[in-house]
Amino acid sequence: MSDVLRVQWTIIAQTAPQPWLTCSRCGEARRFRSSDKIRVNANGKRIDAWLIYKCTGCGSTWNRPILERRPVRTIEQGFLTALHASEAVLARRLAFDVEGLRRSAARVEEFDDALVIEAVLSASTMPPRQLEILCRVPKPVGLRLDRLLANELRLSRGRIRGLAETGDLVVFPSVSSLRRPVRDGMRLVVSHLFSAACRPPA
Ligand SMILES: [Zn+2]
Structure with missing residues (x-):
């Protein structure tokens, strides 16, 4: 007999991280968003590659270096082909x-x-x-643990914090704060959950 329900949550980030950079056209710091386009400059036996970002204010571009003056022979062929093709999956x-x-x-x-x-x-x-919740996070996400648990368990964030304070919520490996983002491989264990007024997970 087991009174433990084990689930896996696969958490798929929707928006890629964005750098804040000083935009020369806007004249101030702006967020830049990936255009998901790769630019390559092959010069003899060496290659440069960049991921192109665009200012969310004015569309000015910023080239994020991916490879800098790398000898072509040191690059794996599949990766090289994907770079040249500006493949969407790679970008x-x-x-x-x-x-x-x-x-x-x-x-x-x-x-x-x-x-x-x-x-x-x-x-x-x-x-x-x-x-017991096993978290799978294939791409890094800025989603806080308290917000994730509150959303998925339909509880307030205050209630989630309360569970942590009484030891009824434990995070492995331990974190300094529930405001930390969820990471791949984390295990969240919630006890006495179903005595609380909340929805049992499907
Ligand atoms: Zn701008």
């Missing part, structure tokens, strides 16, 4: 590479709009008293 993957973006831009904004797909991993054999 999107690069746009979500927040660590790479941070190397080129001091200030990066992440967004919390995400699609959450729920799946039951193992159902409880009796009315569940504990909910």
